[in-house]
Amino acid sequence: MDINDFKKQSEKSYGIALAKQNALEKAKSKMIMAYEGHLFLANAETINLVKTLSELHTSPFYILDTNDNPVEIADPKILLEKLITKNQEVLNTYHETYKQFATLR
């Protein structure tokens, strides 16, 4: 390997790192969803919270939206379903993109 190869490898790595970073940022952005007039992030934390409260607490219960407003959740089943659908839809897309990076290295 000469210096030009090192340079090429470095540029290629930069490109992959940037694409990965942008894909992750895109995924995070797409995880935001609106429900009953409030914004929620369909991430593992929200899914776990709603699932736990729905199992261990009687409905309705209250959670905070992304702007820290309290929201009454009367039907956790519907919210949970929406959160999981959104989460997996986004992560599925991210996974497809991520697979391309693995082959590029």
Add this chain to the structure above:
Amino acid sequence: MTTGVMMYCFNTEFYRYDKIAAKTIPLVKKNLGVEVTLVTNMETYKLLPPLGFVNYILIDHETGNQIDRKPWHNLDRHRAYNLSPYDTTILLDLDYFCFTDHLLTYANTNEDFLIHDKVYDITGKDSYEFRNNSIIPMLWATVIVFKKTDRAKKIFDMVKYIKENYGYFCSLYRIDFKNFRNDYAFAIALHQMDGMVPTKKIPVSLPTLPAQAKVVKFDQESIVWEMEDKTGIVYDTDVHVIDKGVAHV
């Protein structure tokens, strides 16, 4: 309840914003599927290509502001509240390329005023760091989602007041940029209207392509950019493009 997009478009002797509008408005119509209102002047209106159904509001824009010693017609943003015909308005900078329907999520909430407080440089260079340029965190007035409420009206009225007394507010908040910037005007207005305490904003960052990145290709699905011998592509995500050369790609 009506929802629509509002944009401002005023050509200058240096930049052809009508050509940027010809790229971004079809994207908004295609991906958001809502009505668009373009606030412009007669001179720019005459140069705009046919864009399908668009509401045009012709105004005499205020002049006098500059950026990099070039005219910058950004002094009328505070009028958006009164000019907007919609119950919920998605107020966008003209150089915001809307490749997704994501903004509809923000229009679908009870929040009456949403704005970004975080920016994300998609070139990975972290070009935007303004912590040392003022004692107030800057907001990004590129995307504002507002409803016709009393609070939202007060915010826009406050922006007008700040614009008229910008020198004073620059000193008060020790803002380095002496030319009028809506980003700071909205930051100050929200700071004051919300009781001088930090409040929550749009929960994700504003994806931005900085001025150093030159757009070399544009189509309805993506933007290709070049910077320092590197090339990148933006697709399936909205992006705020600073390079005004995008008008001619």
